[in-house]
Amino acid sequence: MMKKITLAVLFSIALFSLSKHALAFPENSLRPGGLGVISVLPSNQAKPYVSYNASPVALVKGQQNWLAVVGIPLSAKSGSHQITIKDKSGKVTKKRFNVKTHQYKTQRLTIKNKNKVNPNKKSTKRIEKEYLLKQKLKKTFSPTAPKMNFIKPVTGRDSGRFGLKRILNGQKRNPHSGMDIAAPQGRKIKAAESGRVLFVGDFFFTGKVVYLDHGNGLLSLYAHLSKIHVKQGQQVKRGEVIARVGKTGRVTGAHLHWSVYLNGNSIDPSLFITQNK
Numbered sequence: 691m692m693k694k695i696t697l698a699v700l701f702s703i704a705l706f707s708l709s710k711h712a713l714a715f716p717e718n719s720l721r722p723g724g725l726g727v728i729s730v731l732p733s734n735q736a737k738p739y740v741s742y743n744a745s746p747v748a749l750v751k752g753q754q755n756w757l758a759v760v761g762i763p764l765s766a767k768s769g770s771h772q773i774t775i776k777d778k779s780g781k782v783t784k785k786r787f788n789v790k791t792h793q794y795k796t797q798r799l800t801i802k803n804k805n806k807v808n809p810n811k812k813s814t815k816r817i818e819k820e821y822l823l824k825q826k827l828k829k830t831f832s833p834t835a836p837k838m839n840f841i842k843p844v845t846g847r848d849s850g851r852f853g854l855k856r857i858l859n860g861q862k863r864n865p866h867s868g869m870d871i872a873a874p875q876g877r878k879i880k881a882a883e884s885g886r887v888l889f890v891g892d893f894f895f896t897g898k899v900v901y902l903d904h905g906n907g908l909l910s911l912y913a914h915l916s917k918i919h920v921k922q923g924q925q926v927k928r929g930e931v932i933a934r935v936g937k938t939g940r941v942t943g944a945h946l947h948w949s950v951y952l953n954g955n956s957i958d959p960s961l962f963i964t965q966n967k
């Protein structure tokens with residue numbers, strides 16, 4: 691039975707790969723920090739409800755099937771994972787997929803501002819508050835169909851890939867949850883995709899930030915900004931200038947930190963760039 695399910699999933703992934711370019715989907719990558727595109731039901735049936743680790747999952751109506759686009763957390767263990775599918779009649783089925791191991795590299799950085807590495811009491815209070823807000827923002831799930839045809843938001847040198855194990859001033863920190871693009875202060879940053887401005891703010895670590903909501907739990911975050919050109923609640927189009935590169939928050943120099951969230955997990959943004967690759 692297990693084998694049958696796995697084969698079915700593999701078959702649907704293979705089928706999907708063939709049509710990927712026509713549909714402009716993100717790259718299927720079953721690893722921690724990656725994503726799975728899994729067909730769940732024929733698309734002539736009513737839209738189901740799909741969840742993974744108790745969170746709702748983005749759904750796209752393909753030509754043949756409803757496709758679940760599942761974000762896999764960086765902390766995921768390799769092996770068998772499952773999504774839960776609830777159809778309109780309330781019938782629940784499970785579908786399994788296999789997460790592969792992936793070795794992310796280590797990056798050592800030196801931060802001059804020591805309070806950004808070992809924050810004092812006052813900063814710690816602020817960080818805790820911001821952490822809770824960030825957790826809440828990440829879990830946003832709006833009902834609109836996800837827009838997934840991303841462009842790279844700024845031109846510049848790749849200065850820190852997604853998933854790097856980080857050592858700051860010799861101390862181990864959380865892995866890198868986004869993509870760093872080094873660019874001069876003031877360079878225009880474009881919206882990776884159309885969406886709604888979910889949040890605009892200024893955080894201790896990430897500095898000035900913009901969060902965009904692209905629908906169905908797909909979000910993008912732009913951090914360390916010098917200037918912000920958009921307001922919360924505003925609709926933006928793909929390619930529209932939303933902010934400028936800066937060095938606010940914890941940085942070694944001017945760059946854009948770009949994160950992409952899917953069903954509450956930060957996912958490798960490079961998987962979403964279907965153009966200019």
Ligand SMILES: [Zn+2]
Nearest residue numbers: 868869870947
């Ligand atoms: Zn970064």
